[in-house]
Amino acid sequence: MSDGLLFVPTFQDVLTARERIHPYVHRTPVLTSTYLNKLTGAELYFKCENLQKAGASKARGAINAVFQMPDESARRGFATHSSGNHGLCLSYAAARRGVRATVVMPRTAPEAKKDAVRMYGGTVIECEPSTTAREAVLAKIIGETGADFVHPYNDARVIAGQATCSLELFEEVGQLDALIAPIGGGGMISGSCLTMSNISPATKIYGAEPANADDAARSLKAGYIIEDDSPQTIAEGLKVGLRDRTWHFVSTYVTNILLASENEIVEAMQLTWQRMKVVIEPSSAVPLATILNSPGIFAGKKVGIVLTGGNVDLGRLPWTSNQKIS
Amino acid sequence: MSDGLLFVPTFQDVLTARERIHPYVHRTPVLTSTYLNKLTGAELYFKCENLQKAGASKARGAINAVFQMPDESARRGFATHSSGNHGLCLSYAAARRGVRATVVMPRTAPEAKKDAVRMYGGTVIECEPSTTAREAVLAKIIGETGADFVHPYNDARVIAGQATCSLELFEEVGQLDALIAPIGGGGMISGSCLTMSNISPATKIYGAEPANADDAARSLKAGYIIEDDSPQTIAEGLKVGLRDRTWHFVSTYVTNILLASENEIVEAMQLTWQRMKVVIEPSSAVPLATILNSPGIFAGKKVGIVLTGGNVDLGRLPWTSNQKIS
Numbered sequence: 001m002s003d004g005l006l007f008v009p010t011f012q013d014v015l016t017a018r019e020r021i022h023p024y025v026h027r028t029p030v031l032t033s034t035y036l037n038k039l040t041g042a043e044l045y046f047k048c049e050n051l052q053k054a055g056a057s058k059a060r061g062a063i064n065a066v067f068q069m070p071d072e073s074a075r076r077g078f079a080t081h082s083s084g085n086h087g088l089c090l091s092y093a094a095a096r097r098g099v100r101a102t103v104v105m106p107r108t109a110p111e112a113k114k115d116a117v118r119m120y121g122g123t124v125i126e127c128e129p130s131t132t133a134r135e136a137v138l139a140k141i142i143g144e145t146g147a148d149f150v151h152p153y154n155d156a157r158v159i160a161g162q163a164t165c166s167l168e169l170f171e172e173v174g175q176l177d178a179l180i181a182p183i184g185g186g187g188m189i190s191g192s193c194l195t196m197s198n199i200s201p202a203t204k205i206y207g208a209e210p211a212n213a214d215d216a217a218r219s220l221k222a223g224y225i226i227e228d229d230s231p232q233t234i235a236e237g238l239k240v241g242l243r244d245r246t247w248h249f250v251s252t253y254v255t256n257i258l259l260a261s262e263n264e265i266v267e268a269m270q271l272t273w274q275r276m277k278v279v280i281e282p283s284s285a286v287p288l289a290t291i292l293n294s295p296g297i298f299a300g301k302k303v304g305i306v307l308t309g310g311n312v313d314l315g316r317l318p319w320t321s322n323q324k325i326s
Numbered sequence: 327m328s329d330g331l332l333f334v335p336t337f338q339d340v341l342t343a344r345e346r347i348h349p350y351v352h353r354t355p356v357l358t359s360t361y362l363n364k365l366t367g368a369e370l371y372f373k374c375e376n377l378q379k380a381g382a383s384k385a386r387g388a389i390n391a392v393f394q395m396p397d398e399s400a401r402r403g404f405a406t407h408s409s410g411n412h413g414l415c416l417s418y419a420a421a422r423r424g425v426r427a428t429v430v431m432p433r434t435a436p437e438a439k440k441d442a443v444r445m446y447g448g449t450v451i452e453c454e455p456s457t458t459a460r461e462a463v464l465a466k467i468i469g470e471t472g473a474d475f476v477h478p479y480n481d482a483r484v485i486a487g488q489a490t491c492s493l494e495l496f497e498e499v500g501q502l503d504a505l506i507a508p509i510g511g512g513g514m515i516s517g518s519c520l521t522m523s524n525i526s527p528a529t530k531i532y533g534a535e536p537a538n539a540d541d542a543a544r545s546l547k548a549g550y551i552i553e554d555d556s557p558q559t560i561a562e563g564l565k566v567g568l569r570d571r572t573w574h575f576v577s578t579y580v581t582n583i584l585l586a587s588e589n590e591i592v593e594a595m596q597l598t599w600q601r602m603k604v605v606i607e608p609s610s611a612v613p614l615a616t617i618l619n620s621p622g623i624f625a626g627k628k629v630g631i632v633l634t635g636g637n638v639d640l641g642r643l644p645w646t647s648n649q650k651i652s
């Protein structure tokens with residue numbers, strides 16, 4: 001689709017999405033921590049999407065996409081490629097509608113991730129670990145079944161669904177000076193931009209990205225989308241790159257994209273588990289990691305942080321002994 | 327104090343406690359899990375006191391005790407013996423009032439636990455690891471400073487504070503068929519009995535106890551307090567025994583006390599982390615463990631579960647590899 005015809009959601013789509021997804025998602029709690037406020041000098045409000053259905057904010061986007069389709073289309077099922085939360089969430093959403101979700105995953109993906117998709121009722125189709133193979137397999141499934149393709153983030157329905165998260169946060173805590181969320185493909189950030197630009201335009205939106213997968217930060221500086229080449233980071237959900245719809249929001253509304261090292265991400269993750277008593281995945285720790293390494297930006301400010309997900313393998317935590325936390 | 331003169335709190339004390347503690351505690355969220363509902367056949371409502379201030383429900387009791395005292399007494403400080411959550415919570419409470427908390431701990435207690443008390447502003451005084459030594463040291467401190475002794479659970483102010491937890495739960499989810507909480511010394515269970523017997527007398531109250539520290543279950547059967555002799559359980563907060571005030575509530579209102587093995591406790595703990603994405607300590611996993619091993623009692627019922635705390639050493643988790651969870 002060319003830029004001239006780019007279909008991006010409107011704030012009315014967000015309000016409609018909110019009504020549509022309401023029966024199928026949690027209104028997640030917003031937590032605060034006196035300790036982390038002292039540590040950062042900021043007033044932090046954590047929107048706990050790790051406590052969302054299927055353990056991830058992406059349940060909002062997937063439910064919105066799946067329940068938006070007319071019955072006739074929905075009956076043909078839904079398909080996507082994802083080895084992360086979107087696969088789980090689309091499976092959850094399709095199961096709630098009683099239709100099929102097919103998730104294309106590289107055969108090399110961990111069995112635990114394939115099992116998780118199946119546990120939510122999805123069908124896993126394996127492909128060779130390359131973009132070409134993935135797209136060929138997905139195209140074949142769509143061709144054969146008429147399934148509707150729900151892209152993990154570059155989809156107006158998904159972005160409108162994700163945008164309901166910051167709407168709830170605003171309703172609960174009021175005006176924020178800043179809102180920060182992890183940025184990978186940019187679905188959550190785009191939703192946050194869409195909501196905040198409509199209801200609280202003075203709120204600055206920040207993306208938080210692993211320094212090891214800093215394509216969005218470089219893109220924002222350059223003024224066009226730059227892709228990473230096989231980035232390596234513990235924040236697996238953030239390895240993917242921006243696409244045209246998310247770039248539209250990021251390039252228009254995001255104030256800055258801040259970076260954190262792998263160590264900083266692990267420390268912020270551990271700090272969150274230890275002090276806030278919630279299980280978050282590495283991607284969700286990146287915003288706090290950047291606040292801790294860039295205190296000047298946030299000190300004295302009222303800041304919303306989206307904890308986007310909590311799907312982590314408890315048997316493989318990135319700390320093993322009695323590490324001291326900062 | 328003899329039974330004839332036993333001072334136990336009333337429901338009016340609970341309502342007063344709620345107003346008193348409100349500025350200093352979180353109204354903690356109530357979480358649900360479709361997965362755990364399916365697994366147990368029950369409708370479960372988890373009251374997340376692991377997300378409470380200082381990571382434990384005991385913040386309610388400690389705050390109520392500390393803020394109930396007149397200024398003149400409060401200025402002399404507070405003292406207790408505890409190597410667990412009560413020590414942290416009393417330190418938190420005293421710090422909020424700007425007065426001193428002294429916590430007597432065996433010198434053999436882990437340094438991490440002593441550090442945690444200090445982090446919340448408490449003063450740790452070490453004693454030899456025996457009940458006699460502990461009581462002598464505590465008596466000396468009280469004699470010298472005039473500090474007010476706040477027992478971890480056998481204290482009317484503490485019980486009234488703990489009772490505000492089930493009051494919030496009732497307000498949020500309405501009438502419950504059953505309410506289940508871990509039982510050690512019985513502070514939380516006593517508070518639950520106090521609240522529920524007044525606002526929802528049809529709700530059955532269950533205690534959940536490690537089979538390795540089953541003194542409360544044996545006491546309830548016998549009709550008098552039986553003490554354990556140095557019980558060994560991963561649920562460290564539940565090693566202590568009932569005392570006269572908590573026995574009053576337990577013996578009057580508790581339907582039954584259910585037991586779980588050490589393995590069942592660890593499995594329920596891991597299941598809670600994995601599916602609910604919250605960090606709970608082993609003690610808080612005992613209720614779910616008993617629901618899973620006694621499904622007949624709870625199937626088809628609407629059940630409240632108190633997750634009493636989330637203070638756990640992330641560097642020493644009771645699972646090490648990719649254990650499959652049930």
